[in-house]
Amino acid sequence: MSFGGFRRQVEIAAEPRFRGTGLNLCLGSFWPGIFSFCIEMDVHNTSIPEELVLITASQGGSAMFIVLAPRSCNTKMLLCFALLSLLVGCASGQVTDVSPYWLGEGGGQTLYVSGKGFSPDQFNHFDSNLGNVVRLVNEADTIPCDIINYLTNTERIVCAVRGRENSKAPLAYVVKVFADGVEVESDKIVEFRSWISPIINGIDPVSAMVGSMVTINGYMHTDRYQRMDPEDPLETDFQSGRILTKLYMGGRDCLVYNETSNEPYGYLTDRMVSCIPTSSYGGPMNATAYVTDRGSSVHSKGTIRVDPQDRLYQHLAFPGILSISPSNGGSTGGTLLTINGVGFDPNPGTSEVKVGGAVCEIEEVTDNVIRYIS
Template sequence: MNSLLQAPLMSGLLFLSVSLAKVIMEPKYGSICGGTWITLTLDGLSVNESELNVALVNPVLPTVLCDIEPLSFHLPVIKCQTRSAHLEGLYHPQLNGLTAHVPSQLRCDDCAFQFSIKHTPVLYHVDPPCGVPGNVIQIYGQILASKYETYDFDVDFIDGPVILKADGWITICSLADKQKRSMYPIQTSHGLGTLRCRVEGNYIGSHNVSFSVSNKGRSLVDKDAWLISAKEQLFLYQTFPEIFSVSPPAGSLGGGMLVTITGDFFDTPATVTIAGTPCPINYVSPQMITCTAGAAGENRRPNGPQPARVVCDGGVFISPIFGDMLATPNDFTQVVVAVNDIPANCSGSCTFQYLLESTPLVSNLDYSVDDAVHMLIHLVGSGLAADLKSLLVEVNQQDCKVLVSNHSNALCRMPLLPAGLYTVTVLVRPYGLAVNASGGADIFLRIVPILTAIEPPVASEIGGLPVILTGSGFDGIKLVLFGLQPCPVNANTSNATIIECTLPVRRGEDHTVHVMVVSEHGSTLFANAFTYDSSLNPVITSLSRNSTSIVGGQTLDIGISSFANYAGFDVKVIIGESVVEIQEQTHHGLSVALPSLTRGLYNLSVFLNNIPLGTKGMEPFIQYSTEAFGMEPCCGSLLVQL
């Protein structure tokens, strides 16, 4: 025996005698794809289980491991299965963990193994290229076998001569027809032939397929056998789910109806689309999916032909297989279910129609205030529900409790909402969501402030007094205008139904003015809602004096009606054209220091917030005159000129 063959085999061996220990190795050839079971018969050697391993080595090629079958280490036979070598080559065994019974010189008869393309089974074609789990498929290739090993029909094998692999998932393809308790036939001619098997399990996806031949190993895939999936993955066989029925067959253009799909081999992750529109899934079981249909999108084709899925996932095939070109035209929109991105085959009725006749419509929507905290919403339309439980109304994603409903009218009650524009959803079971009868799917409710009263409704031109607006929809009101003048809002006393603000002075406008409230959602105008009445202005009722010296300096008390209501207001007193210094303000009027003026009769004016006050029962004039306080001499003769 030459040293080249002997050195690998002796690795890890301990020789204790001159007795001869030997190893017998079978078979001599196998598949380059691995899977060949090699039998090593040991004579005069014992096994150390914890250290035992087998490798096949070549001086210039990578080492190939041979996985040991852990069944009976105590027997003088070791079985291991080769891994893939990828290339042809002659290899020799390297054994670790063997101990000779006595010192010896190890002998190995023909201890070499050839990875050979000639002895490699080849897969050329899988027919059909796709189907549901449980289908029988036919594999054409270089079979290198014409009969099966012994098969126990009462045992479910976890491994087998034909397997499908997908994303770490292994599926057995059974060579046995268990119902007939017979094997599917093998047909061969000069090494080429076909074998049939049934795809077990329920995995949905794109699979690689391989088969193993006893004493030969695992199959090689011919390059022309590969297909390309829609996810751009290579595969040989694809399993898909199946659709039997879709219920209901029609529904609202607005979507929202619960769609039930029956079939087989449904699983997660799954997706459902109807006419290209996603249908969010509520529930998935192997035989049923329920989802909530979306609204009919722009890409729907309710009247044009739609392809109905019959084979594969729409990938491009390298081989001349037509794939989706075998799809049949359908005049109605299709429900498409995909599991692991693999669309389901439709073996029953998979159509669904978005129909105007099945669509509830809302033609008018208004509201009113019910009490201090609630509002009533009135809907008018067609196709609404007579049964209160079949109608669900939401405004701004808040439930509006339905009080009354028939096919054309409905009334619901909910908490008051601030002013703004809100989306309304009206679900009529089982038909789906209502749409806007005037066009478009969306239904909106605009909440605007409602003014029921202003207290007081009439006030003086002076302004400055608090006014209270009552109504609804006042949330978020930041600005109130009386005419063109802002009425500062008291945020501490204002809420959704009340606004308190400080009345502005009238500025050259009409006495009756509009009131406007402004929020982030826009403005609302209440026409001619408030009146300024000059007759309610304070008036000058008295003057403590009507004349004074041209020297001035005297105090003048001015009586003013209701002056206590205007404490702190901007006050100005003018005599003639001179602005008078105000010395004191009381609840009853003003005290001012009269200025020095030339002799004459002067008009007195009082302004509150730049509004001139009128008079009542008196004339607002001050007489300025010259006064004599003494004369020298005090007396003289009548006859003499003094």
């Protein structure tokens, strides 16, 4: 039978007097206008008891479903049993392999799930039961694995594992797969370990003016860096092995290489990486690194601080004044002054300027300019 790109066969095994005979039945269009299929039934000599008929549904030579039907059934009833076994066989599937076995607690690793019977439809925008769903499950926790659609087919699912947030849950998880809402047979297990992920031990300096270079200390598992092209990540020609591909400070890119000289700004080793944050705002920041085959980074204990507003951070970036013009004005005030600097907050009501203790009227605020009247 040809069904959705698969080759399936239903066999009816009967008593010896049927040996050498066969039947081919075309059922026509199962869903009109989409596709049609045929059931091919061959009768074989077998030791099945005379009271029963054996019906099996198979895919690629592997039995997927077996049913014993009473021999007293008429031809139409036997065909119903055959069709039932066929439909159940179409819905069945199995996970045969999962790689890698070890996962980092920071998440971000790519998980490859091999098997059969996965959904050919990778998109479920209108029905959450459609497509493939992968979850890592144990008695205390469930971790989603986000499907990477363009790499997934009916025999392989590729997904990105999210981070493990429940530190009290067991480290071992069963990989559960659902294809079009039906759970696929799976007994495969993965385990999380902190030593798999890149580890960040601290940032030097702890505080600095916005835009200042920082050095991230820890263990990256690699001393090689290759930035992914954010405009076309699929076209990025990656090197082989473990590569540092993303480095963030405060949720924004932290530049490792000088784009003019194409040289690193500072350290680039497996223990230390220097970079310049691109965030234009001051405030608390945390670092995140992503390494191929190792996923997203985790923070070692004792590296997180708390600011007066109870915000967690590893590095504190503060605004800075670079120049003020004009350098003089009238003693009665009324002079329009311009402050050039970094890390200013353009949101209304968040900035204040005082000259000689007197509050000034602010005319304009951008990331790097404040204009005010003295």
